Amino acid sequence: MNWPMVAFVVLGGITVYSGWRVATAPLVTHAALFLAVTFAGVGGLFFLLQADFLAAVQLLLYAGAVMTVVIFAIMLSEMKDIEEPRPRGWLGALRSPSLGALPFIGAVLLFAVMLVVYLRGAPALPVTPLPAPTNSTVFIAGALFKIYALPFEVASVLLLAAMIGAIILTRVEGGRRR
Amino acid sequence: MDFGAVWPEIILAGVGMLLVLLDPFVGAKRQRALGYLAVGGIVAAGIATLFEPRTGEVALAGMVILDPLSLFFRLLFLSAALLVTLFSFGFLQERDQDVGEFMALLCFATTGAMVMAISWDIISLYVGLELLSISSYILVAFLRDERRSHEAGLKYLLNGALASALLLFGLSLIYGLTGTTAIPVLGRQLAAALGHPYGGIVWLAVGLVLAALAFKIAAAPFHLWAPDAYEGAPTPVTGYLMVVAESAGFAALIRLVSTGMGPLSTEWGIWLAGLAILTMTVGNVTALWQQNIKRMLAYSSVAQVGYILAGIAVATRGGVGSTLFYLIAYLFSTLGCFAVIIALSARGHGEQIADYAGLGRRRPWLAGLLTLFFASYVGIPATAGFMGKLGLIGAAIHGDMAWLAVGIAVNSAISIGYYWSVARTMWIDPVPEAAGAIRASAGGSISLVLSAVGVVLLGLVPQMFFHLSQWASAGVIR
Amino acid sequence: MNILLYALLKAVIVVAFLGLNAFVLIWAERKISGYIQRRYGPLRVGGPAGALQSAADILKLLTKEDFVPGGADKWLWTLAPAVSLIPAVLVYLVLPIGKTVVLQNLNIGLVFFASVTSFTLLGIFMAGWGSNNKYSLVGAMRAGAQLFSYEIPLILSTIGVVIATGTLTLQGIVEAQAQHHEWFVFPQFVGFVVFYVASLAELNRTPFDLAEAESELIAGYFTEYSGIRWAMFAIAEYSNLFTTSALGVTLFLGGWHGPWLPGWMWFLLKSYLLVFIGIWIRWTLPRVRIDQLMDLGWKFLFPLSVANVLGTALYLMVR
Numbered sequence: 011m012n013w014p015m016v017a018f019v020v021l022g023g024i025t026v027y028s029g030w031r032v033a034t035a036p037l038v039t040h041a042a043l044f045l046a047v048t049f050a051g052v053g054g055l056f057f058l059l060q061a062d063f064l065a066a067v068q069l070l071l072y073a074g075a076v077m078t079v080v081i082f083a084i085m086l087s088e089m090k091d092i093e094e095p096r097p098r099g100w101l102g103a104l105r106s107p108s109l110g111a112l113p114f115i116g117a118v119l120l121f122a123v124m125l126v127v128y129l130r131g132a133p134a135l136p137v138t139p140l141p142a143p144t145n146s147t148v149f150i151a152g153a154l155f156k157i158y159a160l161p162f163e164v165a166s167v168l169l170l171a172a173m174i175g176a177i178i179l180t181r182v183e184g185g186r187r188r
Numbered sequence: 189m190d191f192g193a194v195w196p197e198i199i200l201a202g203v204g205m206l207l208v209l210l211d212p213f214v215g216a217k218r219q220r221a222l223g224y225l226a227v228g229g230i231v232a233a234g235i236a237t238l239f240e241p242r243t244g245e246v247a248l249a250g251m252v253i254l255d256p257l258s259l260f261f262r263l264l265f266l267s268a269a270l271l272v273t274l275f276s277f278g279f280l281q282e283r284d285q286d287v288g289e290f291m292a293l294l295c296f297a298t299t300g301a302m303v304m305a306i307s308w309d310i311i312s313l314y315v316g317l318e319l320l321s322i323s324s325y326i327l328v329a330f331l332r333d334e335r336r337s338h339e340a341g342l343k344y345l346l347n348g349a350l351a352s353a354l355l356l357f358g359l360s361l362i363y364g365l366t367g368t369t370a371i372p373v374l375g376r377q378l379a380a381a382l383g384h385p386y387g388g389i390v391w392l393a394v395g396l397v398l399a400a401l402a403f404k405i406a407a408a409p410f411h412l413w414a415p416d417a418y419e420g421a422p423t424p425v426t427g428y429l430m431v432v433a434e435s436a437g438f439a440a441l442i443r444l445v446s447t448g449m450g451p452l453s454t455e456w457g458i459w460l461a462g463l464a465i466l467t468m469t470v471g472n473v474t475a476l477w478q479q480n481i482k483r484m485l486a487y488s489s490v491a492q493v494g495y496i497l498a499g500i501a502v503a504t505r506g507g508v509g510s511t512l513f514y515l516i517a518y519l520f521s522t523l524g525c526f527a528v529i530i531a532l533s534a535r536g537h538g539e540q541i542a543d544y545a546g547l548g549r550r551r552p553w554l555a556g557l558l559t560l561f562f563a564s565y566v567g568i569p570a571t572a573g574f575m576g577k578l579g580l581i582g583a584a585i586h587g588d589m590a591w592l593a594v595g596i597a598v599n600s601a602i603s604i605g606y607y608w609s610v611a612r613t614m615w616i617d618p619v620p621e622a623a624g625a626i627r628a629s630a631g632g633s634i635s636l637v638l639s640a641v642g643v644v645l646l647g648l649v650p651q652m653f654f655h656l657s658q659w660a661s662a663g664v665i666r
Numbered sequence: 667m668n669i670l671l672y673a674l675l676k677a678v679i680v681v682a683f684l685g686l687n688a689f690v691l692i693w694a695e696r697k698i699s700g701y702i703q704r705r706y707g708p709l710r711v712g713g714p715a716g717a718l719q720s721a722a723d724i725l726k727l728l729t730k731e732d733f734v735p736g737g738a739d740k741w742l743w744t745l746a747p748a749v750s751l752i753p754a755v756l757v758y759l760v761l762p763i764g765k766t767v768v769l770q771n772l773n774i775g776l777v778f779f780a781s782v783t784s785f786t787l788l789g790i791f792m793a794g795w796g797s798n799n800k801y802s803l804v805g806a807m808r809a810g811a812q813l814f815s816y817e818i819p820l821i822l823s824t825i826g827v828v829i830a831t832g833t834l835t836l837q838g839i840v841e842a843q844a845q846h847h848e849w850f851v852f853p854q855f856v857g858f859v860v861f862y863v864a865s866l867a868e869l870n871r872t873p874f875d876l877a878e879a880e881s882e883l884i885a886g887y888f889t890e891y892s893g894i895r896w897a898m899f900a901i902a903e904y905s906n907l908f909t910t911s912a913l914g915v916t917l918f919l920g921g922w923h924g925p926w927l928p929g930w931m932w933f934l935l936k937s938y939l940l941v942f943i944g945i946w947i948r949w950t951l952p953r954v955r956i957d958q959l960m961d962l963g964w965k966f967l968f969p970l971s972v973a974n975v976l977g978t979a980l981y982l983m984v985r
Binding site for chain 2: 123124126156157158159160161163164165167168170171172174175178179181
């Protein structure tokens with residue numbers, strides 16, 4: 011048991027627990043805050059992997075910006091407790107998001123698949139070795155602006171389109187201009 | 189970094205941005221100018237496409253490929269966008285909608301579709317898909333005064349987001365299994381991974397990707413969002429989605445599945461063939477009961493997707509070639525139908541099939557053209573659809589899937605039912621008392637004529653287009 | 667074990683500094699406001715130079731009843747002050763206090779700073795929501811809108827410096843300034859102005875203290891807090907005042923670089939000079955309206971900071 015391992019277990023535990031609470035918290039504000047904890051936990055895991063730039067961006071964009079937007083969305087919509095309908099029958103009990111076994115089994119299966127892929131998949135096949143993570147910022151910049159320059163630019167157009175769309179759909183003056 | 193390989197996309201996205209920028213400064217009376225700008229941009233992008241290399245060279249650090257297929261799809265999307273732009277003018281102005289923003293989103297969506305079609309890497313393909321999807325969600329919900337449009341937008345968004353999530357998960361599994369995002373390398377690596385003890389996961393990954401793309405092209409049983417979204421969307425957008433969004437889905441299928449997963453084709457071929465049969469049957473049978481013409485066409489497009497899928501399912505070069513040919517036929521027939529519908533629904537006229545009563549006597553030309561497009565859908569000889577279906581059936585027989593050919597033939601027979609009911613309403617039923625005047629806009633008429641010419645040309649002298657689609661499909665199956 | 671002990675030591679130093687900083691700044695704020703606004707109280711009471719007033723304050727806050735308002739969301743309400751302290755503590759990790767004095771020289775120092783401070787909002791939101799009080803909630807929403815709007819120009823204004831130096835480490839940025847004997851406040855003047863205005867808004871200080879505007883909202887999101895919990899908010903706030911000024915010093919005013927005196931002294935001197943200017947502004951200017959605040963952020967500072975980034979990049983390209 012070394013310290014990184016302890017840190018990993020603690021962070022992972024927090025992330026998984028809060029991820030579960032996001033789905034099951036009865037109050038949507040609580041769910042949002044648990045989501046923030048999940049994001050922060052993932053950021054911490056990135057730090058453990060020495061992907062420090064990714065970690066900082068994860069915190070900045072997800073725990074910071076995305077959470078702000080989520081919270082504003084909650085605040086601007088009607089506040090109500092989410093009441094889970096009482097599960098009916100054994101199938102309903104199985105399916106219910108907070109009590110049921112089905113979501114749990116699904117999650118475990120997904121987890122198993124990912125574990126198998128990421129533990130066994132990559133080493134079996136020729137993978138271009140990544141440079142030593144001395145400065146992941148430089149590496150990410152190189153990947154983003156050289157190799158993936160086209161997707162990067164398309165993503166910027168995508169964000170522009172989304173922003174225009176948000177403005178079009180939320181403009182208040184009632185459909186007509188001028 | 190040399191962006192020369194994507195000039196058409198740069199031009200189109202640039203025109204989109206210019207439209208948004210100019211929009212606030214252009215008065216309500218001059219909105220038409222923005223439409224002309226969009227048309228100019230699309231034409232310019234088309235010209236730029238013709239100057240791009242088409243020898244199969246890979247550009248932009250392996251992100252895109254400039255092969256005949258890229259050329260084909262770029263031109264396909266641009267022609268569809270051009271026709272849609274032409275018949276949206278009048279539609280938007282009648283409803284007092286903002287032309288600039290609509291055209292800008294149309295340009296962005298088309299850019300996304302083009303990026304998808306030229307992608308040679310999973311990542312650029314996905315980003316292009318998202319650009320197309322997000323722009324189309326907004327276009328579907330564009331009519332802000334209509335509840336129906338909002339509902340359609342929301343449904344499309346939720347289903348599309350689910351499909352994106354599935355696709356992303358499948359792609360991440362593929363990356364985990366192969367360690368690469370490059371489409372040309374994928375198939376070999378996946379086939380190698382299949383031999384390992386955890387090989388089953390390959391099928392999970394492939395299945396997820398197929399399911400997600402089936403969502404995007406609205407193939408049964410993933411089509412349930414389509415009728416609602418297509419009915420509620422602004423009519424030009426419905427036409428655009430049916431042609432561009434679905435063709436882009438097929439472009440992704442060809443790139444990712446036909447080429448990328450080529451070595452596994454014996455397995456996914458069967459899956460896709462099953463999907464094709466199911467899709468065409470469900471689409472045709474459900475269409476029989478529809479009262480709303482847009483909804484009927486939505487189901488009919490589901491059926492058409494089924495036919496087109498058959499070409500990909502056989503996993504031969506000929507199959508892909510007939511798919512491409514059918515996509516051209518589908519483009520002209522569909523956009524022609526929508527040009528007619530827009531001309532008819534312009535002045536408070538309904539979209540119900542009953543509203544078409546007596547059209548043959550009031551506007552014989554419109555009714556005649558609509559009948560022509562329907563004939564092409566069914567596959568009556570001397571129309572585009574006939575040559576298209578002939579190609580697909582031939583490909584199915586060559587690909588040892590004769591039952592698929594039988595399915596297509598049987599389904600075409602079923603589809604006569606609902607097209608006939610509209611035709612009968614138009615030609616035989618009496619003119620209703622309170623029928624308003626019908627006036628097609630200039631742009632609408634142009635696109636109507638262009639579509640009709642296309643349908644007839646493809647039906648009578650298909651050789652040129654046939655060679656084009658065969659040439660474009662050359663490098664797909666390796 | 668050694669690593670752990672070392673980390674613990676660092677944490678203790680930071681927390682001790684936090685307390686000291688708050689102690690000094692509360693005293694300073696009182697005194698300065700007294701001089702600026704001719705307030706008799708702060709100028710006369712509190713023993714030698716008013717130093718005992720702060721001590722009395724602390725004693726008062728520590729001995730107050732720990733009171734939880736009825737109907738509060740207990741967990742959120744209790745955790746909020748602690749959550750708002752976390753970013754205040756974490757930013758010390760990357761501040762270059764002297765040439766070799768820095769707790770952890772991360773090579774993404776600046777991004778780390780920005781990402782950690784973006785957490786502040788969560789604490790504020792938890793306080794506002796958890797208090798079950800409309801003033802708190804409105805205050806939290808205002809604070810959220812404000813933080814969000816000003817974070818963008820704040821971060822963009824620092825990018826000019828990053829482009830000029832080509833590094834994200836704060837230590838490297840200071841060294842680049844020391845090497846050329848030119849503080850970035852001169853070539854990056856626009857960036858500095860945007861940075862300083864936006865940082866005042868980020869700190870929720872007058873003229874941008876709409877989140878706690880006492881004439882409208884009693885005290886905004888910490889209306890319901892008292893005693894030690896309120897003190898935690900205050901400590902975090904004064905700590906943020908110091909660290910943001912320190913970041914400004916690091917980016918634009920040469921950090922620890924300066925003649926004769928040792929580096930850490932220069933660092934503290936410059937930082938507290940900026941803090942002093944902040945206090946000066948607070949007691950001189952009236953509060954702006956919420957729409958003016960948003961206009962200033964989105965229509966003035968944001969385009970200005972973008973122009974600054976573009977201008978810097980263009981200059982470096984054609985040079």
